[in-house]
Structures are given as structure tokens and as C-alpha cells.
Amino acid sequence: MDAIADKTTNQPVLDEARPSRTEAEAAVEVLLRWIGENPKREGLIDTPRRVVKAFEEIYxxxxxxxxxxxxxxxxxxxGYDEMVLVRDIDFTSHCEHHMVPIIGRAHVAYLPEGRVLGLSKIARIVDIYARRLQTQEAMTEQVAAMIDGALTPRGxxxxxxxxxxxxxxxxxxxKGSSTVTTAFYGAFRNDAAQQARFTTLALKR
Incomplete structure (x- = not known):
């Protein structure tokens, strides 16, 4: 049976808990009527189907x-054991409180302990967590905790x-205001110099 990853525990939620595509499209039609629109007019006839299809990608x-x-x-x-930093990872997520976009970029670094990741994997982790309903604080911690647990680096x-x-x-x-969140593990938490170095490199333009 297919499953969906739970956003807090990473444990699967069985598909039997999910509404059908038909039910999802009907829910979109209800919302269109609720805002005062006519779902039967020409421009909106296919909107419920399009919204559900878009949600499959967005989430x-x-x-x-x-x-x-x-x-x-x-x-x-x-023998490489210096910082590995991937910065300016663009992402779009959605706020779990209002389901409107969060548009930002992530900077992710680690200090290797004998093993390294393919660089694209870091961007993919950011993308996976971004494609869920989120708070920025939770997403920051999720990315850091996942890399720390999978790689066991020095930081x-x-x-x-x-x-x-x-x-x-x-x-x-x-409009235009931005929010900055951080998560530090290992040497980045315990060594002020490493933390400052990361911050300087991440924000360098």
C-alpha cells in the first residue's frame, strides 16, 4: 500500500487515510463557491482538477x-575534513497556518567525519522538506537533523x-521583510569560530 511520509516523525501515513482524487476536486469546488465564484463558468470548469494536480507537485x-x-x-x-557548504538553495514552501507561499533560500554546511554526501543530495533534502506544509523554524531543524543523523559528521x-x-x-x-532561522549541531554549536565562519561564507555576496 502506498504511503505518505509524516512530516514530524518521518513515519508513513497509510493511503487509506487520504481522500480520493474525486473528493479532493470536490473540496476545491466547495472553496470556489465559498469565495463567491461559479465553478461552472468556462474559466473555472477545469480548475478543481488543475488544483489537485498542482498540489501533487507542490506537496x-x-x-x-x-x-x-x-x-x-x-x-x-x-583526507578532506574541512567545511562543505552548499549555499543559495532556492526553495518555495507553504505556510502550515495559511497555506500561502514561503519563498526563500537555504545554506547548508557540514564538517565531514570520513564520509561526504553528493552535493545534489543536500539540495534534494531541502526540496523534500520544502514541499510540505511548514513553519520555517521546523524546516530548518528538519534539514539539520536529517543530515546529522544520516552522515554523523563533526557538525x-x-x-x-x-x-x-x-x-x-x-x-x-x-512586503519585502525576511525571516532568518538557523540550526547548529556539533562543532558548529560548540565552536564560535566555526559558527562565525559558516555565517560569513553563507552570507558572502
């Missing part, structure tokens, strides 16, 4: 296992900078 992270992405590591690193550092449309489009409407 595709629920159907991906981040641990599986990190299963393969490399040990032939020629992991994650910084996320993002603009939240729940602030820009509604409520206080502070």
Missing part, C-alpha cells in the same frame, strides 16, 4: 523519504532566509 515532499536520499555516501575524500549548520506571503499578502502586509 510532493510527503511522498518522498529524505532518509532514502541520504543512504549513499562516499568515503574516498582524500551541521543550516541557515534559511525566507519571505512569508502570510505577512506580505495578508495581515500586517510587510
Amino acid at each position: 510532493g515532499g510527503y511522498r518522498q523519504d529524505p532518509a532514502a536520499v541520504l543512504e549513499r555516501t562516499f568515503e574516498e575524500v582524500a 551541521v549548520a543550516v541557515m534559511i532566509e525566507a519571505e512569508h506571503m502570510c505577512m506580505s499578502m495578508r495581515g500586517i502586509r510587510t
Whole structure:
């Protein structure tokens, strides 16, 4: 039976708990009527189907296992033990409170302990967690914890900078403001110099 990854425990939620595609499309039609639209008019006839299809892509992270992405590591690193930093990883997520976009970029670093990851794997981990309903704080911690658990490096550092449309489009409407969150593990938490080095390199333009 297919499953969806649970966002907090990474344990699968069985598909039997999910509504059908037909039910999902009917829910979109209800929302269209609720906002005052006519779902039967020409421009909206296919909207429920399109929205559900778009949701499959936008929230595709629920159907991906981040641990599986990190299963393969490399040990032939020629003794390299300095920081590995992948910065400016663009992502779009959605706020779990209002389901509106979070648009940002992530900077992820680790200090190898004999093993390294393929660089694209780091970007994929960010993408998987971004494609779920999120808070920025939780996403920052999830990325750091997953890399730390899979690789057991000497340290992991994650910084996320993002603009939240729940602030820009509604409520206080502070367009252009950004939020910065960080997570530090191991040497990045315990060594102020390593933490400062990461921050300097991540924000260097």
C-alpha cells in the first residue's frame, strides 16, 4: 500500500487515510463557491482538477523519504575534513497556518567525519522538506537533523532566509521583510569560530 511520509516523525501515513482524487476536486469546488465564484463558468470548469494536480507537485515532499536520499555516501575524500557548504538553495514552501507561499533560500554546511554526501543530495533534502506544509523554524531543524543523523559528521549548520506571503499578502502586509532561522549541531554549536565562519561564507555576496 502506498504511503505518505509524516512530516514530524518521518513515519508513513497509510493511503487509506487520504481522500480520493474525486473528493479532493470536490473540496476545491466547495472553496470556489465559498469565495463567491461559479465553478461552472468556462474559466473555472477545469480548475478543481488543475488544483489537485498542482498540489501533487507542490506537496510532493510527503511522498518522498529524505532518509532514502541520504543512504549513499562516499568515503574516498582524500583526507578532506574541512567545511562543505552548499549555499543559495532556492526553495518555495507553504505556510502550515495559511497555506500561502514561503519563498526563500537555504545554506547548508557540514564538517565531514570520513564520509561526504553528493552535493545534489543536500539540495534534494531541502526540496523534500520544502514541499510540505511548514513553519520555517521546523524546516530548518528538519534539514539539520536529517543530515546529522544520516552522515554523523563533526557538525551541521543550516541557515534559511525566507519571505512569508502570510505577512506580505495578508495581515500586517510587510512586503519585502525576511525571516532568518538557523540550526547548529556539533562543532558548529560548540565552536564560535566555526559558527562565525559558516555565517560569513553563507552570507558572502
